[in-house]
Amino acid sequence: MTPAASRRPPDGSAPAAALTLRTRLQILFRLHAVQGAWNYELLSGTGIGFCMEPALRFLPGGYDGPAYRAALARQSQYFNCHPYLAGVAVGALATAELAGEAPERIERFRTALCGPLGSLGDRLVWAAWLPLCSLLGLAAFAVGASWWAVLLVFLGTYNVGHLALRAWGLRIGLDAGLKVSSRLGAPVLRDGPEWLLRAGALIGGLALPFALFRLMGPGRTLLWTVLAVVALGGVLISRLHGRLEGWRLALVVLTAVALYSLVR
Amino acid sequence: MNLEAFLPLVLLGALLGLDVVSFPQAMISRPLAASTLAGLVMGAPESGLLVGAALELIALETLPFGASRYPEWGSAAVVGGALFASQPMGRAGSLTLAVLGALATAWIGGGSMVALRRLNARRAQSARAAVDAGSWHAVRQLMLGGIVLDLVRGGLITALGLAVLVPVMRAAIGTWTLSQDVSRAAAVAMLASVTAAACWRLFHASRPARWLFAGGLAASLALLALR
Numbered sequence: 001m002t003p004a005a006s007r008r009p010p011d012g013s014a015p016a017a018a019l020t021l022r023t024r025l026q027i028l029f030r031l032h033a034v035q036g037a038w039n040y041e042l043l044s045g046t047g048i049g050f051c052m053e054p055a056l057r058f059l060p061g062g063y064d065g066p067a068y069r070a071a072l073a074r075q076s077q078y079f080n081c082h083p084y085l086a087g088v089a090v091g092a093l094a095t096a097e098l099a100g101e102a103p104e105r106i107e108r109f110r111t112a113l114c115g116p117l118g119s120l121g122d123r124l125v126w127a128a129w130l131p132l133c134s135l136l137g138l139a140a141f142a143v144g145a146s147w148w149a150v151l152l153v154f155l156g157t158y159n160v161g162h163l164a165l166r167a168w169g170l171r172i173g174l175d176a177g178l179k180v181s182s183r184l185g186a187p188v189l190r191d192g193p194e195w196l197l198r199a200g201a202l203i204g205g206l207a208l209p210f211a212l213f214r215l216m217g218p219g220r221t222l223l224w225t226v227l228a229v230v231a232l233g234g235v236l237i238s239r240l241h242g243r244l245e246g247w248r249l250a251l252v253v254l255t256a257v258a259l260y261s262l263v264r
Numbered sequence: 265m266n267l268e269a270f271l272p273l274v275l276l277g278a279l280l281g282l283d284v285v286s287f288p289q290a291m292i293s294r295p296l297a298a299s300t301l302a303g304l305v306m307g308a309p310e311s312g313l314l315v316g317a318a319l320e321l322i323a324l325e326t327l328p329f330g331a332s333r334y335p336e337w338g339s340a341a342v343v344g345g346a347l348f349a350s351q352p353m354g355r356a357g358s359l360t361l362a363v364l365g366a367l368a369t370a371w372i373g374g375g376s377m378v379a380l381r382r383l384n385a386r387r388a389q390s391a392r393a394a395v396d397a398g399s400w401h402a403v404r405q406l407m408l409g410g411i412v413l414d415l416v417r418g419g420l421i422t423a424l425g426l427a428v429l430v431p432v433m434r435a436a437i438g439t440w441t442l443s444q445d446v447s448r449a450a451a452v453a454m455l456a457s458v459t460a461a462a463c464w465r466l467f468h469a470s471r472p473a474r475w476l477f478a479g480g481l482a483a484s485l486a487l488l489a490l491r
Contacts, residue, residue: 032287032288032289032290033286033287033288033407033411035285035286035289036286036287036407036408036410036411036414037384037387037388037406037407037409037410037411038285038286038381038384038410039381039382039383039384039385039387039388039410040331040381040382040385041385041388041389042385042388043331046388046395046403046406046407046410047407049395049403050403050404050406050407053400053403063400064400068398069397069398069399070398071398072398072399072400072403073395073396073397073398076395076403080331083289084289122329126327126328126329127327127329127466130291130327131324131327131466133291134294134296134320134323134324135324137296137320138296138317138320138321141296141313141317146310147300147303147304147309147310147312147313148309150296150300150313150317151296151297151300154291154294154296154297155290155291155292155297158290158291159290159291162289162290162291194470194472194473197466197467197470197473198470198472198473198476200466200467200473201463201466201467201470201472201473201474201476201477201480202476202477202479202480203480204463204467204477204480205476205477205478205479205480205481205482205483205484206480206481206483206484207480207484208456208459208463208481208484209481209484209485209488210484210487210488211317211321212452212456213488214317215314215317215318215359215448215452216445216448216449216452217354217444217448218354218444218445218448219444219445219446219447219448219449219452220445221445222445222446222449223488225449226449226452226453226456227485229453229457230453230456230457230459230460231460232457233453233454233456233457233458233460233461234456234457234459234460234461234463234464235460235461236457237457237458237460237461238460238461238464238465241461241465245325245326246322246325246457246458246461246462247322247325247326247335247367247370247458248371249454249458250322250363250367250454250455250458251364251367251368251371253454254360254363254364254367254450254451254454255364257360257442257447257450257451257454258357258360258361258364258436260442261357261360261440261441261442261447262436262439262440262441264441
Protein backbone atom coordinates (compact mmCIF):
# COMPACT_ATOMS: atom_id res chain seq x y z
CA MET A 1 0.00 0.00 0.00
CA THR A 2 1.37 3.45 -0.91
CA PRO A 3 1.57 6.20 1.73
CA ALA A 4 -1.07 8.09 -0.23
CA ALA A 5 -3.48 5.19 -0.19
CA SER A 6 -2.93 4.68 3.52
CA ARG A 7 -4.27 8.19 4.16
CA ARG A 8 -7.68 7.24 2.74
CA PRO A 9 -10.45 5.33 4.48
CA PRO A 10 -10.74 1.66 3.48
CA ASP A 11 -13.92 2.11 1.41
CA GLY A 12 -12.21 4.31 -1.21
CA SER A 13 -14.26 7.51 -1.41
CA ALA A 14 -15.51 9.25 1.70
CA PRO A 15 -18.25 11.69 2.63
CA ALA A 16 -17.30 14.56 4.96
CA ALA A 17 -18.76 12.67 7.94
CA ALA A 18 -15.99 10.11 7.50
CA LEU A 19 -13.22 12.68 7.94
CA THR A 20 -11.11 11.72 10.91
CA LEU A 21 -10.77 13.95 13.95
CA ARG A 22 -7.10 14.39 13.01
CA THR A 23 -8.07 15.68 9.57
CA ARG A 24 -10.62 18.09 11.06
CA LEU A 25 -8.01 19.39 13.52
CA GLN A 26 -5.49 19.78 10.69
CA ILE A 27 -8.00 21.87 8.75
CA LEU A 28 -8.86 23.91 11.85
CA PHE A 29 -5.18 24.62 12.51
CA ARG A 30 -4.52 25.60 8.90
CA LEU A 31 -7.52 27.95 8.98
CA HIS A 32 -5.51 30.21 11.29
CA ALA A 33 -3.16 30.77 8.35
CA VAL A 34 -5.84 31.18 5.68
CA GLN A 35 -4.51 34.67 4.85
CA GLY A 36 -0.84 33.61 4.84
CA ALA A 37 -0.47 34.35 1.11
CA TRP A 38 -3.14 37.08 0.92
CA ASN A 39 -2.69 39.23 -2.19
CA TYR A 40 -4.59 41.64 -4.42
CA GLU A 41 -5.03 39.04 -7.21
CA LEU A 42 -6.44 35.95 -5.51
CA LEU A 43 -7.18 37.41 -2.05
CA SER A 44 -7.62 34.37 0.23
CA GLY A 45 -7.90 31.88 -2.66
CA THR A 46 -4.60 30.09 -2.14
CA GLY A 47 -5.38 29.85 1.57
CA ILE A 48 -8.71 28.12 0.93
CA GLY A 49 -6.99 25.41 -1.12
CA PHE A 50 -4.26 25.10 1.53
CA CYS A 51 -6.79 24.66 4.36
CA MET A 52 -8.97 22.18 2.46
CA GLU A 53 -6.11 19.99 1.29
CA PRO A 54 -6.25 17.42 4.15
CA ALA A 55 -9.88 16.64 3.27
CA LEU A 56 -9.11 16.33 -0.45
CA ARG A 57 -6.80 13.37 0.31
CA PHE A 58 -10.00 11.39 0.89
CA LEU A 59 -11.12 11.78 -2.73
CA PRO A 60 -11.02 8.69 -4.98
CA GLY A 61 -7.43 8.18 -6.09
CA GLY A 62 -6.13 9.67 -2.86
CA TYR A 63 -3.27 12.11 -2.49
CA ASP A 64 -2.06 13.49 -5.83
CA GLY A 65 -4.64 11.53 -7.80
CA PRO A 66 -6.55 13.20 -10.68
CA ALA A 67 -9.59 14.05 -8.49
CA TYR A 68 -7.34 15.49 -5.77
CA ARG A 69 -5.42 17.65 -8.27
CA ALA A 70 -8.57 18.90 -10.00
CA ALA A 71 -10.20 19.81 -6.68
CA LEU A 72 -7.06 21.49 -5.28
CA ALA A 73 -6.70 23.57 -8.46
CA ARG A 74 -10.40 24.57 -8.31
CA GLN A 75 -10.23 25.54 -4.64
CA SER A 76 -7.02 27.58 -4.93
CA GLN A 77 -8.53 30.21 -7.22
CA TYR A 78 -9.80 33.68 -6.27
CA PHE A 79 -11.82 33.75 -3.05
CA ASN A 80 -12.76 36.46 -0.59
CA CYS A 81 -14.32 36.09 2.83
CA HIS A 82 -13.81 37.03 6.43
CA PRO A 83 -10.88 34.94 7.75
CA TYR A 84 -12.76 33.69 10.82
CA LEU A 85 -15.61 32.42 8.64
CA ALA A 86 -13.35 30.81 6.06
CA GLY A 87 -14.08 27.51 7.85
CA VAL A 88 -17.69 27.68 6.66
CA ALA A 89 -16.48 27.85 3.06
CA VAL A 90 -13.72 25.28 3.50
CA GLY A 91 -16.06 22.83 5.24
CA ALA A 92 -18.95 23.26 2.79
CA LEU A 93 -16.75 23.07 -0.29
CA ALA A 94 -14.85 20.05 1.05
CA THR A 95 -18.16 18.26 1.63
CA ALA A 96 -19.27 19.12 -1.90
CA GLU A 97 -15.99 17.82 -3.35
CA LEU A 98 -16.17 14.59 -1.34
CA ALA A 99 -19.81 14.09 -2.35
CA GLY A 100 -18.75 14.24 -6.00
CA GLU A 101 -20.78 17.33 -6.90
CA ALA A 102 -20.33 18.63 -10.45
CA PRO A 103 -17.39 21.09 -10.73
CA GLU A 104 -19.63 23.78 -12.29
CA ARG A 105 -22.02 23.59 -9.33
CA ILE A 106 -19.14 23.81 -6.86
CA GLU A 107 -17.72 26.84 -8.64
CA ARG A 108 -21.10 28.62 -8.70
CA PHE A 109 -21.54 27.91 -5.00
CA ARG A 110 -18.01 29.09 -4.26
CA THR A 111 -18.66 32.41 -6.00
CA ALA A 112 -21.98 32.85 -4.18
CA LEU A 113 -20.39 32.30 -0.75
CA CYS A 114 -17.90 35.19 -0.97
CA GLY A 115 -20.27 38.10 -0.36
CA PRO A 116 -22.26 36.76 2.63
CA LEU A 117 -19.21 35.41 4.46
CA GLY A 118 -17.38 38.70 3.99
CA SER A 119 -20.16 41.02 5.13
CA LEU A 120 -21.31 38.79 7.99
CA GLY A 121 -17.79 38.46 9.36
CA ASP A 122 -17.08 42.17 9.05
CA ARG A 123 -20.27 43.08 10.92
CA LEU A 124 -19.87 40.40 13.57
CA VAL A 125 -16.12 40.48 14.24
CA TRP A 126 -14.47 43.68 13.03
CA ALA A 127 -17.36 46.04 13.75
CA ALA A 128 -18.71 44.45 16.94
CA TRP A 129 -16.66 41.73 18.69
CA LEU A 130 -13.21 43.32 18.33
CA PRO A 131 -14.32 46.81 19.49
CA LEU A 132 -16.26 45.23 22.38
CA CYS A 133 -13.22 43.27 23.58
CA SER A 134 -10.90 46.22 23.02
CA LEU A 135 -13.19 48.45 25.12
CA LEU A 136 -13.44 45.68 27.73
CA GLY A 137 -9.63 45.63 27.92
CA LEU A 138 -9.57 49.42 28.23
CA ALA A 139 -12.22 49.15 30.97
CA ALA A 140 -9.95 46.76 32.89
CA PHE A 141 -7.11 49.26 32.43
CA ALA A 142 -9.40 52.11 33.55
CA VAL A 143 -10.26 50.44 36.87
CA GLY A 144 -6.56 50.00 37.61
CA ALA A 145 -6.12 46.32 36.77
CA SER A 146 -2.54 45.07 36.51
CA TRP A 147 -0.93 44.35 33.13
CA TRP A 148 -1.57 40.62 33.23
CA ALA A 149 -5.22 41.08 34.23
CA VAL A 150 -5.77 43.49 31.30
CA LEU A 151 -4.16 40.99 28.91
CA LEU A 152 -6.26 38.18 30.35
CA VAL A 153 -9.49 40.15 29.97
CA PHE A 154 -8.74 41.34 26.44
CA LEU A 155 -7.04 38.32 24.87
CA GLY A 156 -9.04 35.77 26.87
CA THR A 157 -12.43 37.21 25.98
CA TYR A 158 -11.53 37.92 22.37
CA ASN A 159 -10.09 34.50 21.66
CA VAL A 160 -12.91 32.55 23.29
CA GLY A 161 -15.17 34.11 20.64
CA HIS A 162 -12.55 33.90 17.89
CA LEU A 163 -11.76 30.20 18.35
CA ALA A 164 -15.40 29.26 18.89
CA LEU A 165 -16.38 31.02 15.66
CA ARG A 166 -13.68 29.28 13.63
CA ALA A 167 -14.58 25.84 15.04
CA TRP A 168 -18.32 26.42 14.62
CA GLY A 169 -17.84 27.62 11.05
CA LEU A 170 -15.89 24.53 10.05
CA ARG A 171 -18.40 22.23 11.75
CA ILE A 172 -21.48 23.69 10.06
CA GLY A 173 -19.67 23.80 6.73
CA LEU A 174 -18.74 20.13 6.92
CA ASP A 175 -22.18 19.15 8.20
CA ALA A 176 -24.34 21.15 5.78
CA GLY A 177 -22.25 21.20 2.59
CA LEU A 178 -24.03 23.09 -0.18
CA LYS A 179 -26.98 23.77 2.14
CA VAL A 180 -24.84 25.84 4.52
CA SER A 181 -26.44 29.14 3.56
CA SER A 182 -29.57 28.21 5.55
CA ARG A 183 -27.39 27.91 8.69
CA LEU A 184 -25.96 31.38 8.14
CA GLY A 185 -29.40 32.92 8.68
CA ALA A 186 -29.49 31.80 12.34
CA PRO A 187 -30.91 34.48 14.70
CA VAL A 188 -27.65 34.66 16.66
CA LEU A 189 -25.78 35.67 13.51
CA ARG A 190 -28.54 38.01 12.35
CA ASP A 191 -29.03 39.85 15.66
CA GLY A 192 -25.70 39.12 17.37
CA PRO A 193 -23.75 42.08 15.93
CA GLU A 194 -26.37 44.55 17.17
CA TRP A 195 -26.30 43.14 20.72
CA LEU A 196 -22.51 43.11 20.77
CA LEU A 197 -22.51 46.69 19.54
CA ARG A 198 -24.86 47.74 22.33
CA ALA A 199 -22.69 46.04 24.96
CA GLY A 200 -19.60 47.71 23.48
CA ALA A 201 -21.33 51.09 23.51
CA LEU A 202 -22.23 50.83 27.19
CA ILE A 203 -18.79 49.58 28.22
CA GLY A 204 -17.10 52.22 26.07
CA GLY A 205 -19.18 55.04 27.52
CA LEU A 206 -18.48 53.92 31.07
CA ALA A 207 -14.79 53.12 30.61
CA LEU A 208 -13.27 55.72 28.30
CA PRO A 209 -13.30 58.74 30.68
CA PHE A 210 -11.70 56.64 33.43
CA ALA A 211 -9.16 55.27 30.96
CA LEU A 212 -8.22 58.85 30.05
CA PHE A 213 -8.00 59.68 33.76
CA ARG A 214 -5.48 56.88 34.32
CA LEU A 215 -3.55 57.71 31.15
CA MET A 216 -3.16 61.37 32.08
CA GLY A 217 -1.29 60.59 35.27
CA PRO A 218 0.25 63.85 36.48
CA GLY A 219 -1.78 65.83 33.94
CA ARG A 220 -5.07 65.04 35.70
CA THR A 221 -5.43 68.65 36.80
CA LEU A 222 -6.15 69.34 33.12
CA LEU A 223 -8.78 66.59 32.82
CA TRP A 224 -11.77 68.82 32.10
CA THR A 225 -9.82 70.88 29.58
CA VAL A 226 -8.77 67.67 27.87
CA LEU A 227 -12.37 66.40 27.82
CA ALA A 228 -13.52 69.65 26.21
CA VAL A 229 -10.76 69.34 23.57
CA VAL A 230 -11.75 65.70 22.99
CA ALA A 231 -15.39 66.67 22.40
CA LEU A 232 -14.41 69.33 19.86
CA GLY A 233 -11.71 67.19 18.26
CA GLY A 234 -14.07 64.21 18.01
CA VAL A 235 -16.67 66.28 16.17
CA LEU A 236 -14.03 67.70 13.83
CA ILE A 237 -12.55 64.30 12.96
CA SER A 238 -16.05 62.83 12.44
CA ARG A 239 -16.87 65.69 10.05
CA LEU A 240 -13.67 65.06 8.12
CA HIS A 241 -14.35 61.32 7.83
CA GLY A 242 -13.51 60.06 4.35
CA ARG A 243 -11.11 62.95 3.77
CA LEU A 244 -8.80 62.54 6.73
CA GLU A 245 -7.88 59.59 8.93
CA GLY A 246 -7.62 60.35 12.63
CA TRP A 247 -4.36 58.47 13.14
CA ARG A 248 -2.67 60.51 10.40
CA LEU A 249 -3.92 63.71 12.01
CA ALA A 250 -2.56 62.48 15.35
CA LEU A 251 0.82 61.88 13.71
CA VAL A 252 0.89 65.46 12.40
CA VAL A 253 -0.36 67.08 15.62
CA LEU A 254 1.99 65.13 17.90
CA THR A 255 4.92 65.93 15.60
CA ALA A 256 4.00 69.60 15.92
CA VAL A 257 3.81 69.29 19.73
CA ALA A 258 7.20 67.58 19.80
CA LEU A 259 8.81 70.19 17.53
CA TYR A 260 7.33 73.01 19.61
CA SER A 261 8.70 71.48 22.78
CA LEU A 262 12.13 70.93 21.27
CA VAL A 263 12.73 74.30 19.59
CA ARG A 264 11.00 76.83 21.88
CA MET B 265 19.42 49.72 24.13
CA ASN B 266 21.60 46.66 24.46
CA LEU B 267 21.55 43.60 22.23
CA GLU B 268 19.97 41.49 24.99
CA ALA B 269 16.80 43.58 24.76
CA PHE B 270 17.03 44.38 21.04
CA LEU B 271 16.94 40.80 19.72
CA PRO B 272 13.94 39.60 21.78
CA LEU B 273 12.08 42.78 20.80
CA VAL B 274 12.78 42.17 17.10
CA LEU B 275 11.58 38.58 17.47
CA LEU B 276 8.46 39.78 19.29
CA GLY B 277 7.84 42.40 16.59
CA ALA B 278 8.23 39.74 13.89
CA LEU B 279 5.73 37.39 15.58
CA LEU B 280 3.22 40.14 16.27
CA GLY B 281 3.60 41.57 12.77
CA LEU B 282 2.69 38.09 11.57
CA ASP B 283 -0.36 38.00 13.84
CA VAL B 284 -1.90 41.07 12.18
CA VAL B 285 -3.01 39.18 9.07
CA SER B 286 -1.08 36.01 8.27
CA PHE B 287 -1.09 33.83 11.39
CA PRO B 288 -3.00 33.36 13.72
CA GLN B 289 -4.91 36.68 13.92
CA ALA B 290 -5.49 36.20 17.64
CA MET B 291 -5.17 39.99 18.12
CA ILE B 292 -2.03 39.65 20.24
CA SER B 293 -0.87 42.31 17.80
CA ARG B 294 -3.38 44.86 19.12
CA PRO B 295 -1.47 47.63 20.93
CA LEU B 296 -3.01 46.82 24.31
CA ALA B 297 -1.30 43.41 24.22
CA ALA B 298 1.71 44.09 21.98
CA SER B 299 3.04 47.12 23.86
CA THR B 300 2.54 45.40 27.21
CA LEU B 301 4.55 42.41 26.00
CA ALA B 302 7.28 44.75 24.75
CA GLY B 303 7.28 46.41 28.17
CA LEU B 304 7.56 42.96 29.74
CA VAL B 305 10.65 42.23 27.62
CA MET B 306 12.11 45.52 28.84
CA GLY B 307 11.28 44.64 32.44
CA ALA B 308 8.53 47.28 32.75
CA PRO B 309 5.18 45.73 31.76
CA GLU B 310 3.14 48.48 33.46
CA SER B 311 4.88 51.10 31.28
CA GLY B 312 4.11 48.96 28.25
CA LEU B 313 0.48 48.73 29.31
CA LEU B 314 0.21 52.51 29.63
CA VAL B 315 1.46 53.22 26.10
CA GLY B 316 -0.53 50.21 24.84
CA ALA B 317 -3.74 51.69 26.21
CA ALA B 318 -2.90 55.02 24.61
CA LEU B 319 -2.31 53.36 21.22
CA GLU B 320 -5.38 51.16 21.59
CA LEU B 321 -7.48 54.33 21.75
CA ILE B 322 -6.29 55.25 18.28
CA ALA B 323 -6.36 51.68 16.94
CA LEU B 324 -10.12 51.61 17.51
CA GLU B 325 -10.31 53.82 14.44
CA THR B 326 -8.43 51.42 12.19
CA LEU B 327 -10.29 48.11 12.20
CA PRO B 328 -8.95 45.62 9.62
CA PHE B 329 -11.91 45.55 7.21
CA GLY B 330 -11.40 43.47 4.06
CA ALA B 331 -8.71 44.67 1.70
CA SER B 332 -8.57 48.17 3.20
CA ARG B 333 -5.19 49.73 3.96
CA TYR B 334 -4.50 50.28 7.62
CA PRO B 335 -1.52 50.90 9.89
CA GLU B 336 0.31 47.79 11.03
CA TRP B 337 0.00 47.88 14.81
CA GLY B 338 1.83 44.66 15.75
CA SER B 339 5.47 45.66 15.25
CA ALA B 340 4.63 49.36 15.77
CA ALA B 341 3.20 48.73 19.23
CA VAL B 342 6.31 46.74 20.15
CA VAL B 343 8.45 49.74 19.15
CA GLY B 344 6.17 52.14 21.08
CA GLY B 345 6.14 49.94 24.17
CA ALA B 346 9.92 49.54 24.12
CA LEU B 347 10.51 53.27 23.64
CA PHE B 348 8.30 54.19 26.58
CA ALA B 349 9.59 51.42 28.82
CA SER B 350 13.19 52.49 28.12
CA GLN B 351 12.54 55.77 29.97
CA PRO B 352 11.93 56.22 33.69
CA MET B 353 8.16 56.29 34.40
CA GLY B 354 6.87 59.85 34.43
CA ARG B 355 9.64 61.44 32.32
CA ALA B 356 8.22 64.53 30.55
CA GLY B 357 7.61 63.93 26.84
CA SER B 358 8.16 60.17 27.00
CA LEU B 359 4.53 59.19 26.25
CA THR B 360 4.22 61.75 23.44
CA LEU B 361 7.44 60.60 21.80
CA ALA B 362 6.69 56.89 22.25
CA VAL B 363 3.24 57.30 20.70
CA LEU B 364 4.72 59.38 17.90
CA GLY B 365 7.35 56.69 17.25
CA ALA B 366 4.71 53.98 17.21
CA LEU B 367 2.49 55.94 14.80
CA ALA B 368 5.40 56.52 12.42
CA THR B 369 6.33 52.82 12.58
CA ALA B 370 2.68 51.80 12.03
CA TRP B 371 2.57 54.01 8.94
CA ILE B 372 5.71 52.44 7.46
CA GLY B 373 4.53 48.98 8.56
CA GLY B 374 1.21 49.50 6.76
CA GLY B 375 3.11 50.39 3.59
CA SER B 376 5.26 47.29 3.95
CA MET B 377 2.11 45.14 4.15
CA VAL B 378 0.89 46.57 0.85
CA ALA B 379 4.30 45.84 -0.70
CA LEU B 380 4.17 42.27 0.63
CA ARG B 381 0.68 41.74 -0.81
CA ARG B 382 1.96 42.88 -4.22
CA LEU B 383 4.93 40.54 -3.90
CA ASN B 384 2.56 37.69 -2.99
CA ALA B 385 0.52 38.47 -6.10
CA ARG B 386 3.63 38.25 -8.28
CA ARG B 387 4.59 34.96 -6.64
CA ALA B 388 1.07 33.63 -7.22
CA GLN B 389 1.21 34.64 -10.88
CA SER B 390 4.54 32.90 -11.42
CA ALA B 391 3.18 29.73 -9.78
CA ARG B 392 -0.15 29.89 -11.65
CA ALA B 393 0.50 27.00 -14.06
CA ALA B 394 1.49 24.66 -11.22
CA VAL B 395 -1.48 25.71 -9.06
CA ASP B 396 -3.86 25.28 -12.01
CA ALA B 397 -2.48 21.75 -12.41
CA GLY B 398 -3.37 21.03 -8.77
CA SER B 399 0.19 20.90 -7.42
CA TRP B 400 0.15 20.68 -3.63
CA HIS B 401 3.83 21.58 -3.62
CA ALA B 402 3.09 24.91 -5.36
CA VAL B 403 0.20 25.77 -3.01
CA ARG B 404 2.28 24.93 0.05
CA GLN B 405 5.24 26.95 -1.23
CA LEU B 406 3.03 30.00 -1.80
CA MET B 407 1.55 29.76 1.69
CA LEU B 408 4.73 29.05 3.62
CA GLY B 409 6.66 31.61 1.57
CA GLY B 410 4.02 34.27 2.32
CA ILE B 411 4.11 33.51 6.04
CA VAL B 412 7.92 33.55 6.23
CA LEU B 413 8.09 36.81 4.26
CA ASP B 414 5.55 38.39 6.61
CA LEU B 415 7.56 37.24 9.61
CA VAL B 416 10.71 38.77 8.14
CA ARG B 417 8.80 41.95 7.27
CA GLY B 418 7.62 42.39 10.87
CA GLY B 419 11.11 41.76 12.21
CA LEU B 420 12.71 44.25 9.82
CA ILE B 421 10.15 46.96 10.61
CA THR B 422 10.72 46.46 14.35
CA ALA B 423 14.51 46.45 13.97
CA LEU B 424 14.43 49.57 11.79
CA GLY B 425 12.04 51.33 14.17
CA LEU B 426 14.16 50.58 17.22
CA ALA B 427 17.47 51.35 15.51
CA VAL B 428 16.27 54.78 14.36
CA LEU B 429 13.91 55.82 17.14
CA VAL B 430 15.79 54.79 20.30
CA PRO B 431 18.63 57.31 19.66
CA VAL B 432 16.14 59.93 18.45
CA MET B 433 14.08 59.49 21.61
CA ARG B 434 17.19 59.70 23.81
CA ALA B 435 18.25 62.94 22.13
CA ALA B 436 14.77 64.47 22.13
CA ILE B 437 13.94 63.66 25.71
CA GLY B 438 17.05 65.50 26.88
CA THR B 439 15.92 68.76 25.28
CA TRP B 440 12.16 68.40 25.93
CA THR B 441 10.85 71.66 27.43
CA LEU B 442 7.10 71.14 27.93
CA SER B 443 6.10 70.09 31.43
CA GLN B 444 5.07 66.52 32.05
CA ASP B 445 1.40 67.33 32.70
CA VAL B 446 1.01 69.51 29.58
CA SER B 447 2.76 67.09 27.22
CA ARG B 448 0.82 64.12 28.64
CA ALA B 449 -2.47 66.04 28.37
CA ALA B 450 -1.75 67.05 24.76
CA ALA B 451 -1.04 63.47 23.73
CA VAL B 452 -4.09 62.06 25.50
CA ALA B 453 -6.37 64.79 24.10
CA MET B 454 -5.27 63.99 20.56
CA LEU B 455 -5.64 60.23 20.93
CA ALA B 456 -8.99 60.48 22.68
CA SER B 457 -10.33 62.79 19.95
CA VAL B 458 -9.64 60.05 17.43
CA THR B 459 -11.35 57.54 19.76
CA ALA B 460 -14.39 59.79 20.14
CA ALA B 461 -14.75 59.99 16.36
CA ALA B 462 -14.23 56.21 16.05
CA CYS B 463 -16.93 55.52 18.66
CA TRP B 464 -19.32 57.83 16.85
CA ARG B 465 -18.72 55.93 13.60
CA LEU B 466 -19.22 52.59 15.34
CA PHE B 467 -22.31 53.41 17.33
CA HIS B 468 -24.22 56.15 15.51
CA ALA B 469 -26.03 53.78 13.13
CA SER B 470 -27.75 51.99 16.02
CA ARG B 471 -30.10 54.18 18.07
CA PRO B 472 -29.93 51.98 21.23
CA ALA B 473 -26.13 51.76 21.02
CA ARG B 474 -25.95 55.55 20.66
CA TRP B 475 -28.03 56.06 23.80
CA LEU B 476 -26.14 53.42 25.77
CA PHE B 477 -22.85 55.08 24.88
CA ALA B 478 -24.16 58.52 25.85
CA GLY B 479 -25.65 57.14 29.08
CA GLY B 480 -22.42 55.38 30.04
CA LEU B 481 -20.43 58.50 29.25
CA ALA B 482 -22.73 60.70 31.37
CA ALA B 483 -22.55 58.29 34.31
CA SER B 484 -18.77 58.02 34.28
CA LEU B 485 -18.30 61.79 33.88
CA ALA B 486 -20.62 62.33 36.85
CA LEU B 487 -18.56 59.87 38.89
CA LEU B 488 -15.34 61.64 37.88
CA ALA B 489 -16.81 65.02 38.86
CA LEU B 490 -17.77 63.67 42.29
CA ARG B 491 -14.31 62.27 43.03
